[in-house]
Amino acid sequence: MRVYVAGVGLTRIGRLFDKGILDLAAEAAWKAIDDSGGIIPDAVVVGNMLSSSLQSQDNLGAYVAAGIGLRGRPAFKVEAACGSGGAAIYTGVSLIASGLAGSVLVVGVEKMTDFPNAVVTEALAQAADSEYELFYGATFVGLNALMMRYYMEKYGVSRDEMSAWPVLMHRNGAVNPYAQIRREITIEDVARSQVVADPIRLLDSSPIGDGAAAVLLVSEEVAKSLPEKPPVAITGAGMSVDTVELSNRETLDRIPAAAEAARKALEMAGVRPEELDVVEIHDAFTINAVLLLEELGLAPRGKAARLVAEGKFHPGDKPTANPSGGLKSRGHPVGATGVYQVVEVAMQLRGDFPGVKVPGAEKGLALNMGGDGSTVTVHILSRV
Numbered sequence: 001m002r003v004y005v006a007g008v009g010l011t012r013i014g015r016l017f018d019k020g021i022l023d024l025a026a027e028a029a030w031k032a033i034d035d036s037g038g039i040i041p042d043a044v045v046v047g048n049m050l051s052s053s054l055q056s057q058d059n060l061g062a063y064v065a066a067g068i069g070l071r072g073r074p075a076f077k078v079e080a081a082c083g084s085g086g087a088a089i090y091t092g093v094s095l096i097a098s099g100l101a102g103s104v105l106v107v108g109v110e111k112m113t114d115f116p117n118a119v120v121t122e123a124l125a126q127a128a129d130s131e132y133e134l135f136y137g138a139t140f141v142g143l144n145a146l147m148m149r150y151y152m153e154k155y156g157v158s159r160d161e162m163s164a165w166p167v168l169m170h171r172n173g174a175v176n177p178y179a180q181i182r183r184e185i186t187i188e189d190v191a192r193s194q195v196v197a198d199p200i201r202l203l204d205s206s207p208i209g210d211g212a213a214a215v216l217l218v219s220e221e222v223a224k225s226l227p228e229k230p231p232v233a234i235t236g237a238g239m240s241v242d243t244v245e246l247s248n249r250e251t252l253d254r255i256p257a258a259a260e261a262a263r264k265a266l267e268m269a270g271v272r273p274e275e276l277d278v279v280e281i282h283d284a285f286t287i288n289a290v291l292l293l294e295e296l297g298l299a300p301r302g303k304a305a306r307l308v309a310e311g312k313f314h315p316g317d318k319p320t321a322n323p324s325g326g327l328k329s330r331g332h333p334v335g336a337t338g339v340y341q342v343v344e345v346a347m348q349l350r351g352d353f354p355g356v357k358v359p360g361a362e363k364g365l366a367l368n369m370g371g372d373g374s375t376v377t378v379h380i381l382s383r384v
Contacts, residue, residue, distance in 0.1 A: 001268060002233040002384065003093045004223040006103070006216045007036025008343040013180040013211035013331030014113075021055055021111040022067045024212035029068050029107050032214035037226065039216055041105035043095055044075035048087030048109055048335035051077070053123040055111060064107060066251040074101070082125035082284060084108065085338025086239075086368025086377030092217050093237050093379070108339030109212040120208055124334065127371040129245035141205065141285070143246055143249035145197035145371050148287035150252040152199060157300030159199065163190035164309035165286045166328050168205050172315070173325020176355030178340075180209045180331030187336070192211045204286040206326075211333035213340040232349045234342075236269030236380030238262060242372045253302075255288075255373035258295040262367065262378045269363075269380035276319040277361035278348045280341035282369040283326045292367060293321065315356050319365075323348065339370030342379055351384045 002335035011024055021028075024047070033039060046067040050056045056106025057235060058077075065075035080087035085108035092104040104276050112120050125140045133143065151157065167187055171180040201292070223229050240260035243249060250256075273296055284291035293304040298319065299312070307313070313321035324330045324344045327337060330367040345364035347349065360366075362383045 001097055002220050002235055003096045004135055004218045004220065004230040005234065005346045005381070006039055006218045006230045007032040007034070008346055009035060009214040010178050010180050010340065010343055011212045013333055017114065017248050019210065020113045021051065021057070021109055022064065022109065022310070024210060024332065025064045025107050026068045028109070028212035028214035029105060032105065032216045036216045039103055039218065041070070041073065041103045041216060042101040043073055043104045043232065044070055045088045045092045046075070046077045046106060047085040047106065048077055049079055049081055049084045050110060050112065050123050050334065051128070051366040054115055054119055057284040074185065074380035080375045081370030081374040083338060083368045083370025083377060084335040085340065085380070086366070087375065089215070089235055089338060089342050090239050090347070090377045090381055096219045096301055103216065103218045105214060105216050107212060107214045108336030108341060110333035111210050112208050112333060113210050115210065131236045136261050139197065139227060140203070141200055142197045144285045145200045146246065147252045147372065148199050148285070148376055151290065154253055155165055157305045159191065160187050161305045161309045162286050162290070163187045164305065165283065165289050166190055167249040168314060169283065169322060169326045169328035172323050173329025176330055179325045179329050180207055181228045181238040181296045181329045181342055200285055206284045206328050206332035209331040209333050210338050211331060213336050213343050213344055215339060215346070220280050229343040231383055232346045232381055233384045234379050235382045236265035236271065238264030238268065238378045239376065240264070241375050242373055244371055253291065255256050255291050255376070257376040258292055258369065261376040262296050263379045265378040271363055271380055276363050276365050278323060278345060278358040279319045279321050279367070280324060281322060281326070281367045282337070283322065283328050284332055288369065289326070296367070320358045323337065323353070323358055338366070338377060341361060342366055342381070345381045349381055
């Protein structure tokens with residue numbers, strides 16, 4: 001299976017009070033269409049988590065498609081919590097693979113910063129189990145803190161070793177023009193930052209931001225008809241789910257849905273983990289990154305944090321992890337994040353990513369996650 005990346009578009013992530021949700025979606029969408037040479041898509045898929053809660057806007061697929069001048073086409077919203085963007089990509093790939101569409105515009109968009117943090121935090125918490133977790137006062141960051149505490153104690157991982165990940169992300173994100181936070185930090189900065197839910201500190205956590213990303217996907221038949229065949233294709237796609245509530249997981253130091261989604265995608269693409277040149281993974285909190293590196297088979301159990309602290313996954317290594325700066329520095333406009341990841345990997349393989357580059361990259365992976373690992377999508381991109 002090959003679904004070609006014909007065009008991509010990104011907006012800068014930030015507190016964009018002068019732009020609404022449609023403004024952001026339109027900016028990214030038309031960048032992707034222009035980048036494709038003007039392909040007008042057969043269908044539109046919108047990845048978004050919070051429009052119902054924050055913008056009081058359902059029917060987002062029609063709202064975006066009609067708003068950018070694409071009336072008459074199939075269009076709908078895909079929601080999978082923080083994994084909405086990846087699920088939207090998965091849906092776009094499926095539409096093309098099934099033959100229902102020859103070209104699909106996938107837009108991920110989120111508008112979060114117009115609201116107080118308490119309102120946004122409550123909306124984000126809906127990614128957890130409302131009846132058995134939120135009802136009793138659990139917060140999303142609190143649930144991730146349980147996972148991080150368990151991991152650190154089980155494997156004897158120090159606070160400084162865990163802090164190496166956000167330090168690396170800020171170093172990468174400092175030179176990404178699309179990133180929300182473009183400044184470097186130190187291990188000492190992480191240690192001094194505010195405790196959010198022990199052991200998670202402020203600098204372990206991704207920021208709240210607005211942004212949109214878009215990718216125009218086409219079938220092999222459409223790709224052949226273009227003046228220049230796109231150099232990058234999605235060659236593997238995998239998706240898996242797990243329990244929404246943490247209490248029903250077998251252990252707190254595993255994200256089984258990530259391993260299963262990656263297995264499906266890698267097998268479909270015929271790619272082994274050691275062949276990956278670049279990965280963009282879902283580091284909403286430091287513990288997510290550490291566990292996901294292990295689930296992907298890129299680090300032994302209990303060793304990922306130490307390997308990062310020793311220089312593994314840094315620029316120049318294989319694979320380079322999150323050269324964009326990841327959710328931690330690039331930002332995490334939740335429903336758009338999975339689309340940002342696919343666009344960033346595609347640009348690395350095309351050689352035109354404007355930040356930290358992975359020279360000669362031929363194979364990449366994008367992993368987007370909803371909840372505490374309850375929904376995971378993995379896409380493999382290859383230079384063809």
